[in-house]
Amino acid sequence: MSDRTESESRKLLGRLRDTMAEEAAGQARLDKITHLTADSMGTEVCSIYLFRDEDTLELCATEGLKSEAVHQTRMRLGEGLVGRVARSGKIVNAADAPSARGFRYMPETGEEIYSSFLGVPIQRLGEKLGVLVVQSKQAREFTADEVYALEVVAMVLAEMAELGAFVGEGAALKARHTQPVLIRGTQGQEGAAEGHVWLHEPRVVVTNLVADDPEKEMERLHKAVESLRVSVDGILANASDPEQVQVLEAYRMFANSKGWLKRMEEDIERGLSAESAVEKEQSNARARMSQVTDAYLRERLQDLDDLSNRLLRILTGQGAETGADLPANPVLVARNIGPGELLEYGRSLKGVVLEEGSVGSHAAIVARALAIPLVIHAGRITTEALNGDHIMVDGDQGLVHLRPDDSVVSAFRDKMAMQAEALERYASIRETPCVSACGARIGLHMNAGLMADLPSLSNSGAEGVGLFRTELQFLVRNQMPRRMELAALYARVLDAAGGRQVIFRTLDIGSDKVLPYMKPNDEPNPALGWRAIRVGLDKPGVLRMQLQALLRAANGRSLTVMFPFVAQLDEFRAARAEMDKAIAREERLGHVLPERIEVGTMLETPSLAYAPDGFFREVDFVSIGGNDLKQFFFAADRENERVRRRYDTLNTSFLTFIERIVQRCEAAGTPLSFCGEDAGRPIEALCLAAIGLRSLSMRAPSIGPVKHLLLRSNLDEVRKVILDARDSDAQSVRPAVMEYLRGAG
Ligand code: PEP
Ligand code: MG
Numbered sequence: 001m002s003d004r005t006e007s008e009s010r011k012l013l014g015r016l017r018d019t020m021a022e023e024a025a026g027q028a029r030l031d032k033i034t035h036l037t038a039d040s041m042g043t044e045v046c047s048i049y050l051f052r053d054e055d056t057l058e059l060c061a062t063e064g065l066k067s068e069a070v071h072q073t074r075m076r077l078g079e080g081l082v083g084r085v086a087r088s089g090k091i092v093n094a095a096d097a098p099s100a101r102g103f104r105y106m107p108e109t110g111e112e113i114y115s116s117f118l119g120v121p122i123q124r125l126g127e128k129l130g131v132l133v134v135q136s137k138q139a140r141e142f143t144a145d146e147v148y149a150l151e152v153v154a155m156v157l158a159e160m161a162e163l164g165a166f167v168g169e170g171a172a173l174k175a176r177h178t179q180p181v182l183i184r185g186t187q188g189q190e191g192a193a194e195g196h197v198w199l200h201e202p203r204v205v206v207t208n209l210v211a212d213d214p215e216k217e218m219e220r221l222h223k224a225v226e227s228l229r230v231s232v233d234g235i236l237a238n239a240s241d242p243e244q245v246q247v248l249e250a251y252r253m254f255a256n257s258k259g260w261l262k263r264m265e266e267d268i269e270r271g272l273s274a275e276s277a278v279e280k281e282q283s284n285a286r287a288r289m290s291q292v293t294d295a296y297l298r299e300r301l302q303d304l305d306d307l308s309n310r311l312l313r314i315l316t317g318q319g320a321e322t323g324a325d326l327p328a329n330p331v332l333v334a335r336n337i338g339p340g341e342l343l344e345y346g347r348s349l350k351g352v353v354l355e356e357g358s359v360g361s362h363a364a365i366v367a368r369a370l371a372i373p374l375v376i377h378a379g380r381i382t383t384e385a386l387n388g389d390h391i392m393v394d395g396d397q398g399l400v401h402l403r404p405d406d407s408v409v410s411a412f413r414d415k416m417a418m419q420a421e422a423l424e425r426y427a428s429i430r431e432t433p434c435v436s437a438c439g440a441r442i443g444l445h446m447n448a449g450l451m452a453d454l455p456s457l458s459n460s461g462a463e464g465v466g467l468f469r470t471e472l473q474f475l476v477r478n479q480m481p482r483r484m485e486l487a488a489l490y491a492r493v494l495d496a497a498g499g500r501q502v503i504f505r506t507l508d509i510g511s512d513k514v515l516p517y518m519k520p521n522d523e524p525n526p527a528l529g530w531r532a533i534r535v536g537l538d539k540p541g542v543l544r545m546q547l548q549a550l551l552r553a554a555n556g557r558s559l560t561v562m563f564p565f566v567a568q569l570d571e572f573r574a575a576r577a578e579m580d581k582a583i584a585r586e587e588r589l590g591h592v593l594p595e596r597i598e599v600g601t602m603l604e605t606p607s608l609a610y611a612p613d614g615f616f617r618e619v620d621f622v623s624i625g626g627n628d629l630k631q632f633f634f635a636a637d638r639e640n641e642r643v644r645r646r647y648d649t650l651n652t653s654f655l656t657f658i659e660r661i662v663q664r665c666e667a668a669g670t671p672l673s674f675c676g677e678d679a680g681r682p683i684e685a686l687c688l689a690a691i692g693l694r695s696l697s698m699r700a701p702s703i704g705p706v707k708h709l710l711l712r713s714n715l716d717e718v719r720k721v722i723l724d725a726r727d728s729d730a731q732s733v734r735p736a737v738m739e740y741l742r743g744a745g
Contacts, residue, residue, distance in 0.1 A: 013271030126286030188374030193351030195329030426704025466697020490553030532565030626676025
């Protein structure tokens, strides 16, 4: 970098800062910036294009192009060279712009006389704000130094925009963070919520963008990096969890990276403050992140992003703890959150919106257990949302309305009112036994996993807990829970159930559920790997401890236990033998034994449906885990957004398969239940009941809607509809059942 460009650059940034400090309207500031930049770079033209909506850019200020074109010239994302810069997030440097790929001539601007074109994206932390362009008559490529200088200006512009420096008339000049934003994410947990944003990690606000004294800034940066290194080394020295160690080692690598530091030093030389230099690097990393598909690389860029945040917090002294109070009706907004942290917020939250996350993540499991509406993959939410912003979360559709306008608010509230009305309707049938119109009695039970779920037993009218997922207690801790702790918890669950049956499922870990304190296994296909009962039988210590805790918790009461992911008879026998050993041990130790013990299994692998008859005779009950069973039946990963909704549960092949399981259980006199998510969907529940299921277990809020439909349905008629649809070669019975229900009113 030449000293001349460096001092030019510093001078320009100093002037930009003065512009920021002056009392002026947003437009006047933009005009001045284009003038100063063109002057400093020695180009005839400098223009600023900003987004007026998600895919339209507007010329907002120019030096050199016709002034009549300002706020008139617009282009779509990807249109012309400016649109190309905006879409790709990459610079375009063309000596002969008219012959460059994608060039589009805008006659109203008078740009035809300018040959060379340099456009850089204006972006902040991965969020695209617009494009900064310089043009000149002379046909030449801009030098690397010039490109760099313009990028620094664009970065300062982005920060100024964030601070509201360009607020004025017109969509493109509206204050940032005041416009309504609709974010389309993915459904994580159904339900609707309205409230105010609570940022799990408030953003660091950088106000000093430009600095006069590079030496001082350099010193600040070096000091901060040093303190960052020391703190990472300190945490690393105490870390034992291999995954955490891996992340920290990546942090350390970045913290010691010469390239990273050098780029920030260069930015400071050009006049940026230490904070801005860090943010510029962070923005670049985010921009790269959006283009990288390799999971490993993305994670490393994520590490770099986290590290930049830490560095910014050191430099600005802004901790994660802002001292602000949780707003009324808080909706948690985070890039990601751990299950333990989410549990700490507990039911105080109205909703959760995550920029990342996955349907099977622990946080999603906890949100589901707490019945909090959750949207995941809500891109940009952490950059768009500010603490306290009005937010509406539509967990059914996976939509987030941030700062919604009046029409959205009233439509959304109508929807919530309808849901509340329906809830009232369901409350009136809470105590009604679930008997279909044709007289079939269906047991409706709830799925649970936390102590906090138990009050729902009475509120929902569930007859018992058909599935208590014990792994949540293991997932939300940093170390293996002790037997006494577990026994106390299971005892409280049984107390709260007040004599109603609770089916405790033994630890189901592996696949998507990795315990933070267990060595992760690097398996090519974790869902088909070493999980659930396979772990329990190979390393029986934890299973034994859990069985003992359950026996003690029962303390003379009835106990029902089931094993997850049993694939064949021998596995059931081996697991059952562990239970028998545990009983014998308790007896030897003189502990009171449960008055009755039932031991069943989940049916989650197709193989178990074809187990020898002995299996169905020996097992006390079977519960179909439709979530896993469906993924193995259709060979469609339940975690993979691309395929997980591809196959209908009401697909005739799948229903025929379930019917077969019903017949086998009937023949052996074995009680059968269905506890996957589909049991909580009214149409699915109706069809399951119609093919013979007499017990369903679901999320507590689903019990009302499912019961409401079952009470008025004639299962014999629905069964006939299903058989007819199958006979007529339908792929799914859904259309026929829907039509029947419409006809039945
Ligand atoms: C299932 O697989 O259907 C089930 C209930 O278990 P989980 O969702 O916990 O895997
Ligand atoms: Mg399962």
